[in-house]
Amino acid sequence: MSVTTQLIDNQWQAGLGHDFSSINPSNGEVVWQGKTATAEQVADAIKAARSAQLGWADMTLEERIVILENFAAELKEHSEEFATIIARETGKPLWETRTEVGAMTGKIAISIRAYNERTGTTENPMPGAKAFIRHKPHGVVAVFGPYNFPGHLPNGHIVPAILAGNTVVFKPSELTPHVAEFTLKLWLKAGLPAGVINLVQGEVDTGIALASHQDIDGLFFTGSSNTGHLLHKQFAGHPGKILALEMGGNNPLIVKDVADVSAAVHDIIQSGFITSGQRCTCSRRLFIENSANGDAILEKLIAATKQIKVADSFSEDQPFMGAMISEKAALGMVAAQQQLLDMGATSLVELKHLEPGTGFVSPGIIDVTAVKDMPDEEHFGPLIKVYRYTDFDSAINEANNTSFGLSAGLLSDDSDDYQHFLKRIRAGIVNWNRPITGASSAAPFGGIGASGNHRASAYYAADYCAYPVASVEAEKVNLPQTLAPGLIIE
Numbered sequence: 321m322s323v324t325t326q327l328i329d330n331q332w333q334a335g336l337g338h339d340f341s342s343i344n345p346s347n348g349e350v351v352w353q354g355k356t357a358t359a360e361q362v363a364d365a366i367k368a369a370r371s372a373q374l375g376w377a378d379m380t381l382e383e384r385i386v387i388l389e390n391f392a393a394e395l396k397e398h399s400e401e402f403a404t405i406i407a408r409e410t411g412k413p414l415w416e417t418r419t420e421v422g423a424m425t426g427k428i429a430i431s432i433r434a435y436n437e438r439t440g441t442t443e444n445p446m447p448g449a450k451a452f453i454r455h456k457p458h459g460v461v462a463v464f465g466p467y468n469f470p471g472h473l474p475n476g477h478i479v480p481a482i483l484a485g486n487t488v489v490f491k492p493s494e495l496t497p498h499v500a501e502f503t504l505k506l507w508l509k510a511g512l513p514a515g516v517i518n519l520v521q522g523e524v525d526t527g528i529a530l531a532s533h534q535d536i537d538g539l540f541f542t543g544s545s546n547t548g549h550l551l552h553k554q555f556a557g558h559p560g561k562i563l564a565l566e567m568g569g570n571n572p573l574i575v576k577d578v579a580d581v582s583a584a585v586h587d588i589i590q591s592g593f594i595t596s597g598q599r600c601t602c603s604r605r606l607f608i609e610n611s612a613n614g615d616a617i618l619e620k621l622i623a624a625t626k627q628i629k630v631a632d633s634f635s636e637d638q639p640f641m642g643a644m645i646s647e648k649a650a651l652g653m654v655a656a657q658q659q660l661l662d663m664g665a666t667s668l669v670e671l672k673h674l675e676p677g678t679g680f681v682s683p684g685i686i687d688v689t690a691v692k693d694m695p696d697e698e699h700f701g702p703l704i705k706v707y708r709y710t711d712f713d714s715a716i717n718e719a720n721n722t723s724f725g726l727s728a729g730l731l732s733d734d735s736d737d738y739q740h741f742l743k744r745i746r747a748g749i750v751n752w753n754r755p756i757t758g759a760s761s762a763a764p765f766g767g768i769g770a771s772g773n774h775r776a777s778a779y780y781a782a783d784y785c786a787y788p789v790a791s792v793e794a795e796k797v798n799l800p801q802t803l804a805p806g807l808i809i810e
């Protein structure tokens with residue numbers, strides 16, 4: 321049972337709520353056990369963040385950067401241990417969790433650049449005074465993280481938030497408590513002052529206690545669209561609080577006239593099946609032309625999909641896909657596939673639950689061209705839904721026929737096609753002849769519609785971590801040479 325579950329004011333505490341645990345989805349082993357934070361512990365964490373905030377913001381930017389860079393050094397030093405913890409708790413292959421730790425490390429330098437470029441201080445001369453634009457932190461912000469990148473995605477909110485002078489109460493996914501605990505241990509080694517990042521762990525009730533607390537100034541969320549919508553409703557009537565929502569997608573990838581069929585198949589697989597389909601950017605809908613080229617791509621895709629290696633995170637011969645996050649998630653994908661089959665879809669490669677008690681599934685492809693009234697749902701796993709099309713514009717229209725708008729892509733050798741697509745497609749990430757996953761931290765990252773609330777993360781996270789302050793300043797009060805008409809001051 322972990323007694324280092326909650327970190328409040330740099331003091332580790334056991335939770336005082338109920339038991340919860342995390343399970344390695346590759347083999348059912350219990351990875352971590354602890355108790356949830358109660359509403360009182362959440363309130364204590366917010367109080368600690370509030371007490372620390374002014375002191376933290378009063379430090380110079382350079383002083384805060386030293387702590388952040390120490391954290392990057394700790395990540396580097398403990399990278400293998402950390403990648404192993406992420407792999408055990410999520411089921412992702414080790415090669416992939418190593419890249420997750422790398423992305424966390426890279427986030428520090430990128431956030432510093434973004435802070436200076438997007439929210440730094442600018443000074444402009446004006447007659448008898450100076451005009452300044454500065455940025456100030458909001459205060460205490462809550463950060464909510466998802467399970468699929470339990471290190472990297474919360475880090476994408478936490479690093480820019482504290483860099484800007486905010487303090488944080490972090491509520492990770494209940495499926496990945498060990499990753500969160502290890503992250504905070506590294507922050508402590510980095511010399512983080514008390515109260516700057518507080519960790520509260522638990523399930524939905526802990527999340528509700530944090531999100532609904534009066535004394536937070538904002539909430540940065542990465543997670544499902546359903547939860548994001550609940551939070552958005554909860555924040556209605558609080559225009560003074562900042563809410564950044566990074567949610568899911570029902571992302572389309574259109575393929576049209578490509579000479580290199582193998583390259584197209586590679587990009588389709590990277591888009592649809594990486595992380596066992598558990599990336600918000602994964603393509604869920606694949607549009608393939610009714611043509612000889614389309615047939616060749618589909619045939620090769622089916623053959624390559626059947627050969628995708630699915631195995632344990634630590635297999636010597638590393639797999640492309642590990643287990644999904646849980647057996648429940650795996651069975652959910654089998655049920656989603658069955659629902660589509662019942663609606664008239666045709667299975668091209670069956671997604672199968674591979675081993676009872678684990679999250680292992682094989683990747684699936686299903687042709688949904690004949691299905692009327694397709695549900696506009698994010699199926700968060702390795703199932704590609706194929707739509708055959710004859711007319712490019714109708715494919716683009718159908719690609720846009722979703723309430724989401726996170727990522728979208730076109731595979732085509734014709735640049736005119738891409739210009740046509742780029743103008744019409746509605747999404748925050750639009751790629752051409754590249755996978756639609758693997759977005760860069762050095763670019764804005766966010767979607768439109770049900771995918772977000774116009775507060776893009778990654779490079780633009782700086783924008784929601786601080787508010788602008790415009791000032792006109794002069795060293796002394798000066799009487800203007802010319803007074804306004806009708807004004808006499810003697």
Ligand SMILES: NC(=O)C1=CN([C@@H]2O[C@H](COP(=O)(O)OP(=O)(O)OC[C@H]3O[C@@H](n4cnc5c(N)ncnc54)[C@H](O)[C@@H]3O)[C@@H](O)[C@H]2O)C=CC1
Nearest residue numbers: 464465466467491492493527528543544547566567568600
């Ligand atoms: N747009 C983006 O940047 C990304 C979006 N995602 C999305 O995240 C989802 C997968 O992550 P999950 O962990 O399943 O998301 P989730 O929405 O279930 O959980 C996210 C966080 O919210 C908390 N939570 C859940 N219900 C809550 C409530 N009623 N009140 C307050 N807190 C609550 C959870 O405990 C967790 O900490 C997928 O839909 C995926 O598309 C994942 C990665 C990136």
Ligand SMILES: O=C(O)CCC(=O)N[C@@H](CCC(=O)O)C(=O)O
Nearest residue numbers: 599600601757758759760761778
């Ligand atoms: O937040 C960033 O620094 C960049 C965005 C990012 O890392 N996106 C990844 C994973 C997001 C997800 O789907 O869970 C990606 O686009 O693959």
